[in-house]
Amino acid sequence: MLTTIRDLFRFSPSFRFGSLILIVVAAFVLLSAFSPYEEDRLRRKVKRNLPPSADFVFGTTSQGQDVFWSLTFAIRNTLIISGIAVFIGRGIGVSLGMISGYLGGIFDRTAQSIVESVIVVPRLPLLILIGSILRGSLTMFTLGILIGILDWAYPSKRYRAQVLSLRERDFTHTAVFSGMGSFKIVIREHLPFIIPFLLADVISGFLFSIGIEVTLSYLGLANLDSPTIGTMIYWGNYYQSIPAGRPWVMIVPMVTAILMVLGFYLMSVGLGEYLDPRKRLVRLTAHAGEGAQDDDPRKEKDDAWAP
Amino acid sequence: MNLLRTYILPRILQWALVIFVGISATFLIPRLSPINPVDEMIGRMTAFASIDPHAVVSMRESATALFGLEGTLLEQYGRFWARLFTGDLGVSFGNFPRPVSDIIGAGLPWTIGLLSIAILISWISGVFLGALAGYFHDRRWAQILERFVVVVYPIPYLIIAFVLIFVFAWWLKWFPLVGGSRGQPGLTWDYISTLLYFGFLPALSLVIGSTAFRFIMAKSLTTTEIASDYVQYAELAAVPKRKIILFYVARNTMLPQVTDLALSLGALFEGALITEVLFAYPGLGFVLYNAIYNADYNIIMGITLLSIAGIATASLLIDLLYPIFDPRVRLR
Numbered sequence: 001m002l003t004t005i006r007d008l009f010r011f012s013p014s015f016r017f018g019s020l021i022l023i024v025v026a027a028f029v030l031l032s033a034f035s036p037y038e039e040d041r042l043r044r045k046v047k048r049n050l051p052p053s054a055d056f057v058f059g060t061t062s063q064g065q066d067v068f069w070s071l072t073f074a075i076r077n078t079l080i081i082s083g084i085a086v087f088i089g090r091g092i093g094v095s096l097g098m099i100s101g102y103l104g105g106i107f108d109r110t111a112q113s114i115v116e117s118v119i120v121v122p123r124l125p126l127l128i129l130i131g132s133i134l135r136g137s138l139t140m141f142t143l144g145i146l147i148g149i150l151d152w153a154y155p156s157k158r159y160r161a162q163v164l165s166l167r168e169r170d171f172t173h174t175a176v177f178s179g180m181g182s183f184k185i186v187i188r189e190h191l192p193f194i195i196p197f198l199l200a201d202v203i204s205g206f207l208f209s210i211g212i213e214v215t216l217s218y219l220g221l222a223n224l225d226s227p228t229i230g231t232m233i234y235w236g237n238y239y240q241s242i243p244a245g246r247p248w249v250m251i252v253p254m255v256t257a258i259l260m261v262l263g264f265y266l267m268s269v270g271l272g273e274y275l276d277p278r279k280r281l282v283r284l285t286a287h288a289g290e291g292a293q294d295d296d297p298r299k300e301k302d303d304a305w306a307p
Numbered sequence: 308m309n310l311l312r313t314y315i316l317p318r319i320l321q322w323a324l325v326i327f328v329g330i331s332a333t334f335l336i337p338r339l340s341p342i343n344p345v346d347e348m349i350g351r352m353t354a355f356a357s358i359d360p361h362a363v364v365s366m367r368e369s370a371t372a373l374f375g376l377e378g379t380l381l382e383q384y385g386r387f388w389a390r391l392f393t394g395d396l397g398v399s400f401g402n403f404p405r406p407v408s409d410i411i412g413a414g415l416p417w418t419i420g421l422l423s424i425a426i427l428i429s430w431i432s433g434v435f436l437g438a439l440a441g442y443f444h445d446r447r448w449a450q451i452l453e454r455f456v457v458v459v460y461p462i463p464y465l466i467i468a469f470v471l472i473f474v475f476a477w478w479l480k481w482f483p484l485v486g487g488s489r490g491q492p493g494l495t496w497d498y499i500s501t502l503l504y505f506g507f508l509p510a511l512s513l514v515i516g517s518t519a520f521r522f523i524m525a526k527s528l529t530t531t532e533i534a535s536d537y538v539q540y541a542e543l544a545a546v547p548k549r550k551i552i553l554f555y556v557a558r559n560t561m562l563p564q565v566t567d568l569a570l571s572l573g574a575l576f577e578g579a580l581i582t583e584v585l586f587a588y589p590g591l592g593f594v595l596y597n598a599i600y601n602a603d604y605n606i607i608m609g610i611t612l613l614s615i616a617g618i619a620t621a622s623l624l625i626d627l628l629y630p631i632f633d634p635r636v637r638l639r
Binding site: 014113114116117118119120121122123124125126128129130132133135207210211214215218219220221233242243250254257258261262264265266269 | 321324325328329332333336337457458460461462463464465466469470473477569570572573574576577580581584595596598599600602604607608610611614615618619622
């Protein structure tokens with residue numbers, strides 16, 4: 001695991017850059033613990049509509065909130081919502097995909113037709129329907145659960161495909177013929193292949209959930225009292241901050257959202273490259289001759305053909 | 308005949324299943340919630356005015372009937388389907404007695420128009436730009452393009468649209484802030500030009516995100532494709548590069564893109580809903596937004612139902628057209 005991360009840092013600029021952004025984001029999350037205001041008492045604490053200054057780094061809002069400290073809570077809450085959603089969505093997706101991949105037969109066919117059906121169903125209208133019915137009683141946790149319940153179909157398909165291909169690999173046959181138990185094969189031989197996929201998939205789950213959270217909050221369907229990236233944009237828009245000449249109220253959460261998704265996405269790009277077997281070859285040759293890698297003509301050629 | 312049995316029939320069965328599951332979910336979700344929409348509505352109506360208690364009772368009865376909430380769950384379910392088959396989606400509460408189907412019908416052409424133009428542009432430009440950037444991956448312009456796409460791709464629709472509005476509609480004032488058209492509807496240039504003028508930014512916001520997605524997919528498909536023997540052979544045989552890309556590589560990368568288009572229609576439709584909300588474009592998304600504010604459940608349900616049925620049908624059509632694109636399916 002540690003060598004994997006070290007390799008990723010060394011060979012993938014996008015992973016390096018993405019994780020740098022996420023470290024800054026994580027720092028904000030940690031800062032939320034040291035906020036001078038309490039999370040549910042952010043309003044009417046400071047003078048309204050102040051531009052960014054030394055006292056208020058990102059200015060203040062029309063509700064008398066300090067944008068900087070609101071942002072620390074907002075990042076944390078958005079990540080909590082997405083985290084719950086990803087945990088539930090991947091939980092269902094991984095287990096369903098792997099079970100139907102290993103079991104096969106009638107279970108697999110039934111599960112696949114259900115999955116195919118769920119994939120085509122547009123999720124946002126359903127979420128809006130649920131959100132508008134539960135309006136007011138939709139907390140951060142229920143929102144996360146809701147997003148998670150609607151985001152498992154596509155991942156499960158990918159895990160199934162992974163399992164199906166792993167089952168046919170030579171090393172699986174070797175393990176079966178040498179008398180290894182099925183459970184042991186799954187844990188020892190197949191899981192190491194599944195886990196990197198899981199990582200990349202978790203990241204794309206975060207991308208989806210952050211987008212949905214921002215969208216639902218903008219529509220006014222989330223709990224508007226708890227600060228998230230989406231509700232910050234909602235209130236900024238509600239008080240017409242841009243036409244009224246207070247752009248910082250909206251630019252700050254929007255730029256944060258962009259940086260967050262970008263950080264996650266760059267990390268997943270780096271992981272994807274890492275998972276690509278052709279790139280892995282390049283990396284292995286580089287490992288073999290640590291000092292001499294620069295003047296190795298083969299490396300350049302390999303690079304040219306890899307994505 | 309074989310194609311019919313192995314490909315078309317299962318696909319149609321699946322389409323029926325999707326619609327059945329989707330409609331059942333739309334039926335069940337409001338009924339599983341702890342909040343009674345009738346009480347909600349009456350609470351809102353009586354919040355600001357004192358109403359005669361008898362009137363409240365009769366109001367509750369008519370609201371229960373309107374929502375179709377009489378009898379057991381199973382009876383309600385049966386009536387729900389019966390009403391759907393006659394095309395009756397109930398009446399709107401926000402614009403009382405106007406039927407929901409009427410309101411949706413007014414918004415639908417706008418959404419379909421916006422969505423189909425955006426899909427067409429983004430699909431074509433994404434597939435070809437991706438193929439070009441994948442083929443000339445060591446050129447400078449291809450690398451700059453890819454950097455740009457990688458940054459744009461993960462940004463949520465909402466934020467892309469917001470940025471476009473602020474920059475082009477509010478700050479530079481190049482495009483209108485709200486609306487879909489101006490003047491008397493008709494097939495005159497005056498009217499059509501306002502359609503284009505008002506539709507440009509909403510369409511652009513949709514095109515940016517989905518082109519980025521197509522581009523990334525097309526590029527990685529192209530990268531695998533150009534490593535195959537036929538491309539190397541064509542290069543050795545000095546076939547013009549233009550011809551290799553357009554007639555061989557791009558054509559081969561299109562097939563998975565067609566399949567994926569069917570799968571991603573739902574996401575594009577979701578994007579269109581948000582775009583319409585932000586640009587106050589008079590399509591379904593804008594109707595939906597107003598319905599959320601007025602707690603107009605019948606409209607929200609109607610749009611949910613229609614979007615599930617519409618997306619499922621559209622992706623069925625794409626899948627049924629697939630054999631035309633892929634000769635291998637045709638031969639089997």
